[in-house]
Amino acid sequence: METTRIEKRVGVRATSDRIWEILSDLENWHQWNPYETGVKGALAFGAGLSLTEALPGMPERQIQARIGEWQPYAQLVWAEKRGWLFNTIRYYEIEELERGSCIVSNGTIFTGLRGELFHDKHRSKIRSAYEDISEALRLAAEA
Template sequence: MQFKVESRIGVVAPPERLWSFIADLASWDQWNPVETGVSGAVGYGGAVSLTERIPGLPERVVTAKVSDWTPNSQLVWVEKRGFLFTVARFYEIETLGPENCILANGVIYSGLRGELAFDKQKKAIKPAVVAISEALKAAAEG
């Protein structure tokens, strides 16, 4: 079973502009209020490392693998938390027109303990993914 927290927001910018912020992992500190110190490679199987600072939850270091990516469209990485559950982190861009798109970002919990982790963290995670959406929108439109 999967449990998802997601934020969707309209952005007045071309998808390539949004993607330029998402794909440049080293610059996330400049716009992302939650995921900082990001390093790694955008590509299948690429490793991603970052510090996650979600208000109301302990700060933690995340190490994950890119499981899917499509330039100007999506980035997904998966973090295995033991053998009991996984957390997939995603950024998706839906093109509406040459200068307009929808940005979605969120977290999907799955596995045996995914429901328990989701229940404990969902109240803190929703405002965090909304803050990320708003910050990325502001950066892309600015």
């Protein structure tokens, strides 16, 4: 099975507490994330998560996923089965280097043959959107 990752990392001058406060407020993601909106769900292992994904140059789509992992102040991970041969794992990770200084990663791991084909076709659009998401999260946390 093929696996491909698209990820953006950014330095953020804020505490992991502040970044987590923004990430864990699912219903208000639209205030900082223009590409993943209408987020509904609960932070619990295996809980359902729904949202609208609208990446530039791609059709808007409704996502029904499951929380795979979450750890306060450190990570939020959800998985989506997109078909027989295509799955994604979407994640946000916070690494606090020292108090008030973090590295935040956001990305997707694509698995399966269709995932590889999808990734190859849309790599630049996804990468650009993840850069925008990282910058918007940084600005929100540093405000």
